[in-house]
Amino acid sequence: MPSYKAPVEDVKFLLNDVFHFDRYNNLPGFADAAQDVREAILDEAAKFAEEVVQPLNRIGDLEGCTRHDDGRVTTPKGFKDAFKQLGEGGWLGLVGPAEYGGQGLPVTLGQSVAEFMMGANMAFSMYSGLTQGAMAALLVHGSPEQKQKFIPNMIAGKWSGTMNLTEPHCGTDLGLMRTKAVKQADGSYKITGTKIFISGGEQDLTENIVHLVLARIEGAPAGIKGVSLFVVPKVSINADGSLGARNGVSCGSIEHKMGIHGNSTCVMNFDNSTGWLVGEENKGMNAMFVMMNEARLGVGMQGLAQSEVAYQNAVAYAKDRLQGRSLTGAKAPEKPADPIIVHPDIRRALMSMRAFNEAARALVVWTSLKSDVAHRSDDAKERQSADDHMGLLTPVIKGVLTDVGFANTVAAQQVFGGHGYIAEWGMEQFVRDARIAMIYEGANGIQGLDLVGRKLPKDGGRAAMGFFAEVAAFAKDNAGDDMKPYVAPLSTALGHLQQATGWLMQNGLAKPDNAGAASTDYMHLFGLVVLAYMWAKMARVANDKIAAGDNSDYIKAKLVTGRFFMERMLPETATHLARIQSGAATLMELPAEVF
Ligand SMILES: Cc1cc2nc3c(=O)[nH]c(=O)nc-3n(C[C@H](O)[C@H](O)[C@H](O)COP(=O)(O)OP(=O)(O)OC[C@H]3O[C@@H](n4cnc5c(N)ncnc54)[C@H](O)[C@@H]3O)c2cc1C
Numbered sequence: 001m002p003s004y005k006a007p008v009e010d011v012k013f014l015l016n017d018v019f020h021f022d023r024y025n026n027l028p029g030f031a032d033a034a035q036d037v038r039e040a041i042l043d044e045a046a047k048f049a050e051e052v053v054q055p056l057n058r059i060g061d062l063e064g065c066t067r068h069d070d071g072r073v074t075t076p077k078g079f080k081d082a083f084k085q086l087g088e089g090g091w092l093g094l095v096g097p098a099e100y101g102g103q104g105l106p107v108t109l110g111q112s113v114a115e116f117m118m119g120a121n122m123a124f125s126m127y128s129g130l131t132q133g134a135m136a137a138l139l140v141h142g143s144p145e146q147k148q149k150f151i152p153n154m155i156a157g158k159w160s161g162t163m164n165l166t167e168p169h170c171g172t173d174l175g176l177m178r179t180k181a182v183k184q185a186d187g188s189y190k191i192t193g194t195k196i197f198i199s200g201g202e203q204d205l206t207e208n209i210v211h212l213v214l215a216r217i218e219g220a221p222a223g224i225k226g227v228s229l230f231v232v233p234k235v236s237i238n239a240d241g242s243l244g245a246r247n248g249v250s251c252g253s254i255e256h257k258m259g260i261h262g263n264s265t266c267v268m269n270f271d272n273s274t275g276w277l278v279g280e281e282n283k284g285m286n287a288m289f290v291m292m293n294e295a296r297l298g299v300g301m302q303g304l305a306q307s308e309v310a311y312q313n314a315v316a317y318a319k320d321r322l323q324g325r326s327l328t329g330a331k332a333p334e335k336p337a338d339p340i341i342v343h344p345d346i347r348r349a350l351m352s353m354r355a356f357n358e359a360a361r362a363l364v365v366w367t368s369l370k371s372d373v374a375h376r377s378d379d380a381k382e383r384q385s386a387d388d389h390m391g392l393l394t395p396v397i398k399g400v401l402t403d404v405g406f407a408n409t410v411a412a413q414q415v416f417g418g419h420g421y422i423a424e425w426g427m428e429q430f431v432r433d434a435r436i437a438m439i440y441e442g443a444n445g446i447q448g449l450d451l452v453g454r455k456l457p458k459d460g461g462r463a464a465m466g467f468f469a470e471v472a473a474f475a476k477d478n479a480g481d482d483m484k485p486y487v488a489p490l491s492t493a494l495g496h497l498q499q500a501t502g503w504l505m506q507n508g509l510a511k512p513d514n515a516g517a518a519s520t521d522y523m524h525l526f527g528l529v530v531l532a533y534m535w536a537k538m539a540r541v542a543n544d545k546i547a548a549g550d551n552s553d554y555i556k557a558k559l560v561t562g563r564f565f566m567e568r569m570l571p572e573t574a575t576h577l578a579r580i581q582s583g584a585a586t587l588m589e590l591p592a593e594v595f
Contacts (some may be wrong), residue, residue: 001209002313002426004054006046006116009554010358012039014365017541024369029104034278036108045113048089052082052118060262061429063220067254073202073264079124083205087157092128114298119303122433127160127200133295134161136210141287142278146231150210159208164195164268172446175223179270181230191215191232191275194267201266202251208243209234211277214284221282229284230275248273251319259432292441293394297367299441300397304360305404306434307546310412311353313427317416318346344509349415353408355565360401362534367393388463392455393530399447400527402437409434448519451526452504468498471533482543486536489566496573497529500580505581517584525576532570535562
């Protein structure tokens with residue numbers, strides 16, 4: 001049976017030493033998360049994830065969700081009680097505003113707690129993740145009455161949230177959406193249509209479900225510019241806040257799927273259901289983007305979290321499993337064979353996972369801090385720069401962390417040999433669960449296109465140029481011998497990224513297929529450079545700590561793992577660059593009939 005240990009020490013290192021959390025004390029909420037407080041929160045969250053949430057992971061996979069004839073859906077044994085504890089323990093309101101019952105703490109802290117929950121049980125954590133995303137959209141775009149009506153109960157864990165975009169004929173291309181909304185005399189709307197693949201669309205964890213639904217108001221312009229966002233509760237709410245009659249929303253069926261069995265994936269029928277507009281008419285995508293950016297960061301983290309838990313179990317197995325002898329002579333001569341961790345090829349797999357996980361975690365923490373600055377700073381320039389960062393790196397985090405995270409679950413499964421393929425070891429569940437993260441919240445191909453087509457050229461390339469300048473300045477300021485193994489490869493990789501960017505500017509605008517053909521490679525090239533930058537920043541801190549007398553294995557391992565990333569993983573930037581520069585001609589040459 002797999003186990004999970006929340007990476008608390010790593011998060012503390014990142015918050016305290018690498019990103020200097022306390023320097024943000026001028027922002028609302030940060031002073032309330034002083035080191036002792038935030039560390040106590042992280043320790044408690046780890047305990048909850050390890051002791052309450054993780055034990056439900058396998059049960060959830062085996063049992064799955066069940067839809068009953070009356071449309072009710074039951075979740076696996078134990079989920080309901082754990083969700084109740086999540087609400088009662090204040091975990092759903094960690095970052096929510098105090099006026100609605102939340103604790104107003106920084107998003108950065110909330111994201112680290114979220115990683116622990118996702119690593120413990122991805123399917124379970126989706127119910128709370130989507131609730132947080134729905135709250136975020138309502139907080140930014142909802143009316144004061146809507147916020148007051150929905151958010152306190154969501155924070156308390158009494159009501160959950162969902163996100164309803166996808167329809168049978170439209171997933172990526174939401175402009176094709178057909179669900180319609182008809183305005184009523186009292187200002188509400190009647191919503192009719194079918195949504196598919198709705199996570200947590202029906203469940204038995206909460207007494208109400210707050211559906212955020214995209215629909216087209218009668219007479220709205222065609223395409224994406226005619227889509228509006230509505231809030232549609234499963235059960236209507238009386239004027240005094242009590243629950244009233246059932247709204248016209250029901251679950252038609254649930255999907256049988258590859259992974260995340262503990263999370264219900266529902267076909268949702270909206271049948272003249274009553275909803276209220278969130279934000280402005282025909283500006284639904286703007287409102288939904290708040291939720292989507294939040295959700296994309298969360299989905300990127302799912303990739304990291306599955307990679308982390310798979311890695312931890314692969315390490316334990318590699319220390320235990322005896323096969324063959326070390327190439328340099330027996331390491332456990334008293335045993336019939338050496339543990340497989342002595343073999344360089346097993347080390348290659350473990351080090352690759354570890355080097356990715358630690359840098360990816362740093363990237364998420366760094367970006368979460370930017371999110372806090374973007375939302376909480378009163379300095380317009382700071383907000384803009386943080387916003388640039390978020391816009392540019394959201395597709396990179398979503399696409400790269402889920403692609404590599406999934407690949408790592410397969411690599412961890414491989415460490416188990418045949419046992420990795422056998423269900424009772426639990427490794428194949430990580431593979432199955434991690435796979436969806438590459439698909440939903442915008443398939444990863446679309447993340448690459450978003451990066452190349454929208455985020456890169458936005459504002460004349462300001463965000464990308466800002467990032468390149470920051471990395472170059474870091475390299476210049478850290479030219480000493482102790483940093484050479486990190487900074488020299490980082491500079492080479494940055495050069496590749498800049499060449500690729502220049503090539504896209506020259507060849508992508510005139511021939512858009514060149515940009516489309518380059519997009520996935522460009523996203524991964526960008527990801528490698530930003531992860532290398534994270535390693536260089538961590539190496540700086542580790543070197544300083546060692547110079548100051550820190551002799552811990554933890555700090556020494558940081559330097560070795562960082563070097564591994566630079567030597568063994570970062571060189572792939574050259575391959576990505578070569579692919580990008582080969583253009584679209586050959587890739588597009590065969591006529592469709594030939595396939
Ligand atoms: C388990 C699960 C849970 C989900 N949860 C939710 C949820 O809670 N709410 C919700 O609204 N949806 C949800 N979804 C839906 C999910 O977001 C969509 O499946 C996803 O966005 C892709 O849409 P699609 O399946 O229609 O694929 P399509 O849009 O048909 O895409 C098929 C392929 O074509 C590629 N493609 C499409 N257009 C282009 C283009 N212009 N250029 C290049 N490539 C392109 C895509 O990258 C993809 O690889 C969920 C799906 C699953 C399976």
